[in-house]
Amino acid sequence: MSQDTALISAACEARQHAFAPYSQYRVGAAVRTSQGHIYRGCNVENKSYSLTICAERAAVFNAIQAGEQDFEAMAIATEDGAAPCGACRQVLAEFAPELSILVVTAQTPPTSTKTSLKLLFPDHF
Ligand SMILES: [Zn+2]
Known part of the structure; x- marks a missing residue:
């Protein structure tokens, strides 16, 4: 399994654990580190909507705590x-302004498009 395939699979698996009873919009994210480890996150919504956390930040925070x-x-x-x-x-730019990003459509099999944080978020703070 290629590194990208493993990362895509991890994101799709994490998506299955999303807590999205309000939006029904499930998101999974997986971040790969220079050590080759993969950390996952999913969106977790809350009745108080602003407390919701996105999958991407959950994955980053999971890696940071490790x-x-x-x-x-x-x-x-x-x-x-x-x-x-x-x-x-913005949070991703704090750690990896040139992060490679795979935008995945979670279908069977998943499809993906490669982009980068540099393209999505130029001139970051
Ligand atoms: Zn977000």
């Missing part, structure tokens, strides 16, 4: 291949 901050690539799986929101782009 002591890793050097990110190479992230896969983001949704039903329609959505790109990360602005808040997540």
